[in-house]
Amino acid sequence: xxxxxxxxxxxxxxxxxxxxxxxxxxxxxxxxxxxxxxxxxxxxxxxxxxxxxxxxxxxxxxxxxxxxxxxxxxxxxxxxxxxxxxxxxxxxxxxxxxxxxxxxxxxxxxxxxxxxxxxxxxxxxxxxxxxxxxxxxxxxxxxxxxxxxxxxxxxxxxxxxxxxxxxxxxxxxxxxxxxxxxxxxxxxxxxxxxxxxxxxxxxxxxxxxxxxxxxxxxxxxxxxxxxxxxxxxxxxxxxxxxxxxxxxxxxxxxxxxxxxxxxxxxxxxxx
Amino acid sequence: xxxxxxxxxxxxxxxxxxxxxxxxxxxxxxxxxxxxxxxxxxxxxxxxxxxxxxxxxxxxxxxxxxxxxxxxxxxxxxxxxxxxxxxxxxxxxxxxxxxxxxxxxxxxxxxxxxxxxxxxxxxxxxxxxxxxxxxxxxxxxxxxxxxxxxxxxxxxxxxxxxxxxxxxxxxxxxxxxxxxxxxxxxxxxxxxxxxxxxxxxxxxxxxxxxxxxxxxxxxxxxxxxxxxxxxxxxxxxxxxxxxxxxxxxxxxxxxxxxxxxxxxxxxxxxx
Numbered sequence: 001x002x003x004x005x006x007x008x009x010x011x012x013x014x015x016x017x018x019x020x021x022x023x024x025x026x027x028x029x030x031x032x033x034x035x036x037x038x039x040x041x042x043x044x045x046x047x048x049x050x051x052x053x054x055x056x057x058x059x060x061x062x063x064x065x066x067x068x069x070x071x072x073x074x075x076x077x078x079x080x081x082x083x084x085x086x087x088x089x090x091x092x093x094x095x096x097x098x099x100x101x102x103x104x105x106x107x108x109x110x111x112x113x114x115x116x117x118x119x120x121x122x123x124x125x126x127x128x129x130x131x132x133x134x135x136x137x138x139x140x141x142x143x144x145x146x147x148x149x150x151x152x153x154x155x156x157x158x159x160x161x162x163x164x165x166x167x168x169x170x171x172x173x174x175x176x177x178x179x180x181x182x183x184x185x186x187x188x189x190x191x192x193x194x195x196x197x198x199x200x201x202x203x204x205x206x207x208x209x210x211x212x213x214x215x216x217x218x219x220x221x222x223x224x225x226x227x228x229x230x231x232x233x234x235x236x237x238x239x240x241x242x243x244x245x246x247x248x249x250x251x252x253x254x255x256x257x258x259x260x261x262x263x264x265x266x267x268x269x270x271x
Numbered sequence: 272x273x274x275x276x277x278x279x280x281x282x283x284x285x286x287x288x289x290x291x292x293x294x295x296x297x298x299x300x301x302x303x304x305x306x307x308x309x310x311x312x313x314x315x316x317x318x319x320x321x322x323x324x325x326x327x328x329x330x331x332x333x334x335x336x337x338x339x340x341x342x343x344x345x346x347x348x349x350x351x352x353x354x355x356x357x358x359x360x361x362x363x364x365x366x367x368x369x370x371x372x373x374x375x376x377x378x379x380x381x382x383x384x385x386x387x388x389x390x391x392x393x394x395x396x397x398x399x400x401x402x403x404x405x406x407x408x409x410x411x412x413x414x415x416x417x418x419x420x421x422x423x424x425x426x427x428x429x430x431x432x433x434x435x436x437x438x439x440x441x442x443x444x445x446x447x448x449x450x451x452x453x454x455x456x457x458x459x460x461x462x463x464x465x466x467x468x469x470x471x472x473x474x475x476x477x478x479x480x481x482x483x484x485x486x487x488x489x490x491x492x493x494x495x496x497x498x499x500x501x502x503x504x505x506x507x508x509x510x511x512x513x514x515x516x517x518x519x520x521x522x523x524x525x526x527x528x529x530x531x532x533x534x535x536x537x538x539x540x541x542x
């Protein structure tokens with residue numbers, strides 16, 4: 001591609017993202033963003049009061065595979081210009097989880113009424129970025145093919161605790177034939193800021209998952225007779241740590257309903 | 272490392288290789304070379320009459336994962352200077368398989384009496400090269416830890432046939448915890464000339480292996496309760512194709528008893 005072609009390529013992606021974010025902002029789109037705006041980074045969202053932000057930043061630093069930071073705002077700043085020039089974190093996520101004292105009290109499609117000058121936004125990379133890379137490598141991503149949210153599970157694998165945040169790792173699961181599973185490991189290794197390589201493969205019992213058909217978050221996705229489940233660390237991991245840390249207020253995305261950015265997935269790639 | 276240190280490093284490896292090859296040449300060492308001369312490339316051996324050599328070369332080109340060529344001799348030339356300045360293929364392999372009309376008729380520790388001006392030697396990369404890379408990555412390689420030959424199986428996975436060579440793929444198996452299996456895939460991906468990434472993981476039944484405890488070549492290596500078997504294409508694959516092609520004479524190494532070269536494993540690495 002010459003320079004103009006690259007520019008046209010990205011311009012087409014950005015128009016898709018802007019259209020989707022507009023629908024999200026006005027409340028027309030409140031679903032899972034899996035498979036939407038392919039080619040662009042989607043992010044997990046955690047919003048905390050500034051006196052909790054430093055310890056959460058430490059938690060992310062300790063757990064970079066489940067919590068790969070791609071942006072942190074200044075306190076009170078709702079815009080995220082490094083991820084897109086019109087992103088307002090108060091209204092650009094399809095649906096929010098609101099935690100009060102660590103309890104999920106309700107969901108919302110807009111959090112302007114909860115915003116204040118102390119709020120700090122953390123955006124973490126998301127496996128949806130590598131789903132596009134898997135598809136470009138010729139692999140089928142079952143949850144996208146079925147139009148469902150990915151299956152997510154709270155495992156028995158502990159995170160490294162910060163002072164107040166602690167808990168087990170949440171994973172996403174995608175089924176593949178053994179040969180495709182090997183290829184999926186290679187492809188996602190290139191994307192450390194989108195959780196990178198899987199952290200587990202086969203044998204869900206070894207990481208505390210008793211029943212693959214009953215995910216703790218997202219939708220059930222069938223595993224074929226000739227397939228094995230492949231597990232990646234998930235940006236919903238902080239939501240478990242938030243339940244345990246009990247900050248007075250915390251706002252996250254609803255699992256699967258991510259912030260869509262203007263940045264290219266390939267910007268997250270090494271090699 | 273400075274230049275002198277690198278030179279001393281390689282010099283130490285070469286002395287180990289020369290000592291080992293001398294013991295092999297005089298018949299003092301006739302065992303598996305797994306775990307010996309770490310750091311240096313070991314090779315699978317196929318020796319064929321020149322009128323069969325071109326079709327075998329085509330077979331290797333069609334099946335580069337199981338048959339990664341690292342050297343081919345001129346007809347009648349027993350030396351392989353590109354792999355080591357004192358290698359004589361007629362006596363530097365611990366033990367040879369001799370196939371007459373495709374049948375394994377006997378083994379030998381020297382093939383000088385079978386050598387003639389028509390013989391062409393093929394050396395194929397070997398998984399023992401990546402075993403060292405796995406160990407350097409902090410992984411345990413069970414067959415080395417137990418002092419056994421690796422387990423090898425003839426699978427139901429067909430190779431791509433040349434005019435006369437055809438048959439199923441032979442694989443090696445190494446057991447790992449799921450997390451180590453993922454790391455092993457990453458590490459071996461860097462070594463395409465040593466069979467590269469695995470071709471299968473978990474579920475031996477899907478590739479026609481009914482009983483992991485009864486390998487077709489090599490030794491039995493136990494798989495732990497919390498482990499999964501990982502399968503790499505193996506340079507014994509040609510020995511199955513030779514059985515099927517029935518050349519009048521063919522000489523190979525005995526599985527696990529490889530040619531030890533003077534070349535560094537890292538010379539096979541990409542990235």
